[in-house]
Amino acid sequence: MEILQLLISGISQGCVYGLIALGFVLIYKATEMVNFAQGDLMMMGAFFAYTYANVLEFPFVIAVLATIATMALIGVITERLLLRPMIGEPHFSVLMLTIGLGFILRAIAGASWGNEPRSLNTPYAGGVIDLNGVILGYENLVIMIGTALLCALLYCFFRFTRLGIAMQAASQNQLAAFYVGIPVKRIYAIVWGISASISAVAGILVAPVSLIDPQMGFIGIKAFAAAIVGGFGSLPGAILGGLLIGVVEQFAGLYLPTGFSDVSAYIILLIMLLIRPQGIFATMQQKKV
Amino acid sequence: MRFVRKTHYYQDIQLFRHGGQVFWYALLGIVITGAPLVLSDFYLGELSLVFIYAIAGIGLMLLTGYTGLVSLGHAAFLAIGAYSHAWFLSQGWPFLLSLPCAMLLSALVGGVIAVPALRMTGIYLAVATLAFAIIVEQVLIHWESVTGGFRGMMVELPHVAGLELETPVYFYYFCLLILVLSLLVAINLLRSPTGRAMTAIRDSEISAESMGIHLAYTKSLAFAISAGFTGLAGGLLAHKIGYLAPDSFTLLTSIQLLLMVVVGGLGSLHGVIYGAIFIGLLPQGIAILRDYLPGIIARIPGLEPGIFGLILVLVLIYEPLGIHGRWLKIRSYFELFPLYRRATHKRQRSYLRTERLR
Numbered sequence: 001m002e003i004l005q006l007l008i009s010g011i012s013q014g015c016v017y018g019l020i021a022l023g024f025v026l027i028y029k030a031t032e033m034v035n036f037a038q039g040d041l042m043m044m045g046a047f048f049a050y051t052y053a054n055v056l057e058f059p060f061v062i063a064v065l066a067t068i069a070t071m072a073l074i075g076v077i078t079e080r081l082l083l084r085p086m087i088g089e090p091h092f093s094v095l096m097l098t099i100g101l102g103f104i105l106r107a108i109a110g111a112s113w114g115n116e117p118r119s120l121n122t123p124y125a126g127g128v129i130d131l132n133g134v135i136l137g138y139e140n141l142v143i144m145i146g147t148a149l150l151c152a153l154l155y156c157f158f159r160f161t162r163l164g165i166a167m168q169a170a171s172q173n174q175l176a177a178f179y180v181g182i183p184v185k186r187i188y189a190i191v192w193g194i195s196a197s198i199s200a201v202a203g204i205l206v207a208p209v210s211l212i213d214p215q216m217g218f219i220g221i222k223a224f225a226a227a228i229v230g231g232f233g234s235l236p237g238a239i240l241g242g243l244l245i246g247v248v249e250q251f252a253g254l255y256l257p258t259g260f261s262d263v264s265a266y267i268i269l270l271i272m273l274l275i276r277p278q279g280i281f282a283t284m285q286q287k288k289v
Numbered sequence: 290m291r292f293v294r295k296t297h298y299y300q301d302i303q304l305f306r307h308g309g310q311v312f313w314y315a316l317l318g319i320v321i322t323g324a325p326l327v328l329s330d331f332y333l334g335e336l337s338l339v340f341i342y343a344i345a346g347i348g349l350m351l352l353t354g355y356t357g358l359v360s361l362g363h364a365a366f367l368a369i370g371a372y373s374h375a376w377f378l379s380q381g382w383p384f385l386l387s388l389p390c391a392m393l394l395s396a397l398v399g400g401v402i403a404v405p406a407l408r409m410t411g412i413y414l415a416v417a418t419l420a421f422a423i424i425v426e427q428v429l430i431h432w433e434s435v436t437g438g439f440r441g442m443m444v445e446l447p448h449v450a451g452l453e454l455e456t457p458v459y460f461y462y463f464c465l466l467i468l469v470l471s472l473l474v475a476i477n478l479l480r481s482p483t484g485r486a487m488t489a490i491r492d493s494e495i496s497a498e499s500m501g502i503h504l505a506y507t508k509s510l511a512f513a514i515s516a517g518f519t520g521l522a523g524g525l526l527a528h529k530i531g532y533l534a535p536d537s538f539t540l541l542t543s544i545q546l547l548l549m550v551v552v553g554g555l556g557s558l559h560g561v562i563y564g565a566i567f568i569g570l571l572p573q574g575i576a577i578l579r580d581y582l583p584g585i586i587a588r589i590p591g592l593e594p595g596i597f598g599l600i601l602v603l604v605l606i607y608e609p610l611g612i613h614g615r616w617l618k619i620r621s622y623f624e625l626f627p628l629y630r631r632a633t634h635k636r637q638r639s640y641l642r643t644e645r646l647r
Contacts, residue, residue, distance in 0.1 A: 100601035108596020
């Protein structure tokens with residue numbers, strides 16, 4: 001029973017990692033950029049949700065929609081101001097740029113909302129389901145359902161819609177995509193908008209479980225590990241990597257000495273990079289000369 | 290622009306290309322050596338910190354700027370150097386033995402880390418080093434018998450052959466000496482076959498390999514050398530801060546080191562020095578700035594990292610070659626005076642073609 005309980009809380013935590021990892025993978029899939037500020041975008045989303053739901057006292061659904069819209073706008077503006085000049089620059093520069101962006105977002109959040117932790121009012125917080133002794137909080141249930149829905153939605157989007165396929169094309173060869181009439185720059189702006197709103201959803205889902213403060217974006221690093229374990233560029237891989245790390249973390253916390261729980265994500269990452277660098281679902285192949 | 294007429298092969302391997310360079314570097318040397326006569330202890334301390342950053346920066350520059358391998362975890366090597374030096378000293382080792390041993394240990398760890406890292410490129414490598422740095426940070430916290438955990442660890446005062454190095458003037462000269470030696474080693478390394486091989490790997494792995502360069506060997510050597518320099522800087526830093534705690538070697542430290550080489554200018558040793566001056570003096574600058582800013586902005590808690598981030602972003606967008614690149618542009622403007630064209634330094638963009646299958 002204890003194992004089942006750990007598994008459930010691991011899955012719920014893993015879904016959070018998976019959700020943030022989805023944002024990474026989405027941007028990577030469409031623009032081949034690695035966005036290290038994804039966790040900080042999530043933090044901004046959580047803070048906006050807090051502002052709309054707690055301070056302005058919107059109804060919860062309206063607050064969620066407003067948060068998603070705000071973050072989409074922020075994503076598009078970020079892309080336009082910071083990332084667009086970087087098209088065609090080396091990956092390393094873009095990576096550094098998003099690290100810098102993360103610092104800026106943290107400073108902005110600290111300046112606007114302060115550093116003390118806050119909690120988000122949600123209609124579903126507090127309730128639990130008791131399944132023969134295994135306790136599942138409503139907020140964890142909502143995280144799992146939300147993750148599954150988003151994942152399915154994104155999968156269909158990339159598989160079946162015109163925009164999704166155009167995004168894949170833009171990612172595989174920028175010039176060729178441009179030649180066949182895909183507005184690559186607009187695509188990038190849209191991708192950043194979508195990715196930022198996904199992180200907003202992640203922020204809203206996480207907020208009832210962990211508190212909101214400017215440092216909460218650091219779990220983005222673990223989510224990044226999840227994305228790599230799953231195979232960077234694969235949507236199901238991101239979720240699976242997140243689940244793996246979430247579950248292992250819970251078990252390491254109970255059965256291994258203190259400290260292992262915090263580093264288990266990175267140990268998994270290093271082991272994975274050693275034995276199967278391309279991740280669980282490989283999307284890379286060696287380039288031929 | 291000065292063209293040197295070479296009359297002897299020996300001129301090709303001279304450190305200074307012409308008399309002008311000798312003059313300016315000699316002047317710089319005199320100013321730096323004479324600085325303790327003028328400056329107060331506080332500024333000497335700040336300058337020593339700049340020298341230490343520069344030594345660490347040489348390490349990271351060799352790896353990132355010259356070999357093209359990005360490391361997001363160099364604070365780990367800094368920590369390994371600092372802690373092992375402090376631990377060796379506490380075991381009663383003499384200073385002059387302990388510092389090289391700390392450097393060697395750091396280099397060894399760097400070489401070992403490089404072995405798995407060789408299979409990765411680009412972003413994967415950056416993340417692997419990041420993971421390594423976080424693991425090292427946790428080890429520092431939990432290995433209390435050696436590192437003291439959160440309580441931290443005292444560093445014994447450095448004594449070398451009767452000299453008390455902890456006095457700011459002696460420490461300043463010692464750091465300066467180590468920096469100059471490190472620079473000489475780095476310059477000569479970069480002119481050697483190994484250094485050329487590193488640069489070749491940075492520019493194109495495939496062509497380097499087809500020229501007969503052993504990729505795995507050269508990369509792990511680059512990692513080890515880089516970690517060695519950074520470990521050396523760590524050993525000096527231990528004396529500078531005097532009391533080691535895990536929160537001196539966090540992710541932010543790694544990012545600061547990377548910021549230093551990026552802002553200074555990737556791919557030049559001058560850039561390391563510029564970057565170190567920038568990083569070393571920026572906190573002072575921000576502290577002074579806080580006095581002048583209106584209170585509401587000055588009290589923002591995360592102001593300093595925020596400004597770091599902003600500068601990083603601006604440099605990457607507007608001047609990817611950093612301070613050194615800007616200096617080269619200014620210099621060539623005056624050298625070519627009426628003939629300078631902006632397009633001379635235009636950046637080459639490469640449009641992306643992925644290696645992903647879908």
